[in-house]
Amino acid sequence: MSDSHSLLVQGRVWNFPDDNINTDLMMPQSVFAKPLQVQLRSVFATYRPGWVDAVRPGDIIVAGRNFGTGSSRPGSFLLKQIGIAAIVAETINGLFYRNCINYALPAMECPGVRELASEGDVMRINFATGSVDNLTQNITRSAPPMPEFLQAIIRAGGIRERLKAEGYL
Amino acid sequence: MGMTMAEKILARHSGQAVVRPGDIAVCEVDKIIQIDLVFSASAEMPKRISNPSKIAIILDHAIPAPTVGDADGQAIAREFARRFGIEKFYDVGRHGICHQVILENGLALPGQILTCTDSHTCASGAFNCVARGMGPLEMLQIMCTGKTWYQVAPTVKFELNGSKPGSVFGKDIFLHLAAVAGSVEGHNIEFAGSGIAGLPLDDRATLATMGAELSAEFVTFPADARAIEHLRSVTDERFEPAESDPDAEYAATYAVDLSSLRPYVAKPDFIPHNTLPVADLDEKIAIDQAFVGSCANGKLEDFRVAAQIMRGRTVAPGVRFIVTPASQKVLKEAVRRGYVETLLEAGAVVTNSTCGACYGGHMGVLGAEEVCITSSTRNFKGRMGSPSARIYMASSATVAASAVAGYISDPTPLLAESL
Ligand code: SF4
Numbered sequence: 001m002s003d004s005h006s007l008l009v010q011g012r013v014w015n016f017p018d019d020n021i022n023t024d025l026m027m028p029q030s031v032f033a034k035p036l037q038v039q040l041r042s043v044f045a046t047y048r049p050g051w052v053d054a055v056r057p058g059d060i061i062v063a064g065r066n067f068g069t070g071s072s073r074p075g076s077f078l079l080k081q082i083g084i085a086a087i088v089a090e091t092i093n094g095l096f097y098r099n100c101i102n103y104a105l106p107a108m109e110c111p112g113v114r115e116l117a118s119e120g121d122v123m124r125i126n127f128a129t130g131s132v133d134n135l136t137q138n139i140t141r142s143a144p145p146m147p148e149f150l151q152a153i154i155r156a157g158g159i160r161e162r163l164k165a166e167g168y169l
Numbered sequence: 170m171g172m173t174m175a176e177k178i179l180a181r182h183s184g185q186a187v188v189r190p191g192d193i194a195v196c197e198v199d200k201i202i203q204i205d206l207v208f209s210a211s212a213e214m215p216k217r218i219s220n221p222s223k224i225a226i227i228l229d230h231a232i233p234a235p236t237v238g239d240a241d242g243q244a245i246a247r248e249f250a251r252r253f254g255i256e257k258f259y260d261v262g263r264h265g266i267c268h269q270v271i272l273e274n275g276l277a278l279p280g281q282i283l284t285c286t287d288s289h290t291c292a293s294g295a296f297n298c299v300a301r302g303m304g305p306l307e308m309l310q311i312m313c314t315g316k317t318w319y320q321v322a323p324t325v326k327f328e329l330n331g332s333k334p335g336s337v338f339g340k341d342i343f344l345h346l347a348a349v350a351g352s353v354e355g356h357n358i359e360f361a362g363s364g365i366a367g368l369p370l371d372d373r374a375t376l377a378t379m380g381a382e383l384s385a386e387f388v389t390f391p392a393d394a395r396a397i398e399h400l401r402s403v404t405d406e407r408f409e410p411a412e413s414d415p416d417a418e419y420a421a422t423y424a425v426d427l428s429s430l431r432p433y434v435a436k437p438d439f440i441p442h443n444t445l446p447v448a449d450l451d452e453k454i455a456i457d458q459a460f461v462g463s464c465a466n467g468k469l470e471d472f473r474v475a476a477q478i479m480r481g482r483t484v485a486p487g488v489r490f491i492v493t494p495a496s497q498k499v500l501k502e503a504v505r506r507g508y509v510e511t512l513l514e515a516g517a518v519v520t521n522s523t524c525g526a527c528y529g530g531h532m533g534v535l536g537a538e539e540v541c542i543t544s545s546t547r548n549f550k551g552r553m554g555s556p557s558a559r560i561y562m563a564s565s566a567t568v569a570a571s572a573v574a575g576y577i578s579d580p581t582p583l584l585a586e587s588l
Binding site: 019072093095158160162 | 206213217236238286287301305306307314318320322385386529552
């Protein structure tokens with residue numbers, strides 16, 4: 001298992017192969033004002049009931065096209081809190097991607113990744129080089145690496161940590 | 170190789186001569202818009218902020234407050250405005266949906282960069298502004314530091330030519346583009362073509378707003394004479410529009426002959442590649458609720474056309490027709506012009522301006538298994554209430570015609586009769 005702000009992640013895969021999986025499914029409007037524990041229970045609760053209970057810290061989400069489309073609600077924060085260590089998708093919605101970086105949840109686009117892993121396979125992702133390895137099946141793909149500027153935000157633990165360090169919070 | 174509008178604006182704001190897709194641009198942000206939902210008891214308050222004159226606070230999603238939690242959050246927003254000396258504060262009475270208030274008051278100007286927590290912030294691209302939604306934490310960072318980063322995206326061009334038929338509106342053009350281009354995540358959208366000049370600003374704003382449903386990064390329109398004339402009438406702030414270079418590069422170009430379009434509808438749950446002409450629906454879809462509203466389509470143009478259709482007609486039995494203005498200003502003008510009276514006489518409910526039913530918050534939430542036709546922005550499962558409700562999306566004209574018929578209907582015949 002990797003430390004929580006690492007850009008080299010090795011973990012067990014969960015497949016979310018559908019396109020356009022949206023933020024309302026990650027974090028329904030009904031929990032906005034609820035305590036964090038209730039918010040965490042709501043993650044994909046209608047889309048994939050029971051999934052939250054099966055997630056272990058360090059797990060990886062492999063997803064389809066336009067993952068995270070929708071609103072600015074911080075679904076990526078909830079995913080990080082339940083233990084997801086990385087997201088690799090065919091393509092990722094831009095707003096969701098920003099939220100991932102800002103909350104220090106490494107995320108990357110990798111065309112073809114959907115076919116690369118079966119659920120439960122162990123995958124290793126190096127965000128700095130863009131290499132995506134399925135260790136269970138011995139297959140490798142490469143994707144455009146994460147820009148150094150964004151890697152630095154993740155290594156710092158996200159933008160809240162930076163704002164604290166700079167005395168804004 | 171030249172630059173697109175978005176590339177030019179990002180280059181200028183990051184102090185670089187040129188930026189290209191893939192580059193990171195760290196930019197000064199010109200306008201920072203905070204909405205009611207970001208203020209709550211648990212929200213973090215900064216110790217200091219970079220520049221209060223760049224910030225505007227607009228209460229919109231839940232006003233007047235439907236719950237104690239909302240009321241408490243809005244009290245925190247007022248306290249925040251006082252503490253940091255934020256003068257652009259749009260409280261209940263001066264309020265409206267943030268994107269409409271931005272456009273009405275010239276908060277988004279050509280060549281500028283604007284950020285806001287709401288995902289439909291690309292709306293401000295109607296005025297040649299590079300604008301996008303951000304998460305609440307990133308908004309906090311921008312308030313504190315005045316800056317953020319952008320990874321320059323490739324751009325898709327939508328070229329509009331010709332002029333649209335009378336029963337076709339901005340929403341129909343958008344739903345057609347969604348059928349042709351599908352989702353464009355990871356790309357900007359740039360509108361071009363001789364057809365723009367004839368489009369009312371309200372239709373342009375609908376098109377820019379709806380770019381969020383194709384997952385666009387930025388949506389930009391050129392700042393033409395009509396846009397500049399409006400902006401000059403509401404602000405004397407200086408601005409410098411950005412034009413795209415003739416040799417700018419595009420990832421794809423889609424040309425649309427506006428005169429060939431018909432009213433469109435989106436089927437439930439998502440928009441890209443899920444839309445078709447209303448006349449091509451192969452079944453009669455009975456509705457429980459018809460909704461005209463949101464930042465995309467609660468504008469004066471929407472009131473005008475809804476009133477035109479409802480004049481002398483009534484809402485079908487068993488249908489609730491709810492109309493929500495995009496701002497207090499729109500409501501006042503719609504009252505003055507008699508649109509509101511026409512709608513009320515026909516059996517519609519005209520609400521206060523708020524996001525309300527658009528996000529399933531209040532004033533028109535859908536129950537289990539209900540069917541709604543809406544001219545708002547988003548048709549995700551559960552968006553407007555129960556996850557088992559079915560949300561179809563169309564122009565305000567199609568919504569009004571459907572409210573009269575009781576099922577989803579092409580507005581063309583009613584518009585022709587009521588000229
Ligand atoms: S009207 Fe709907 S889409 Fe527009 S800002 Fe409000 S909630 Fe967002």
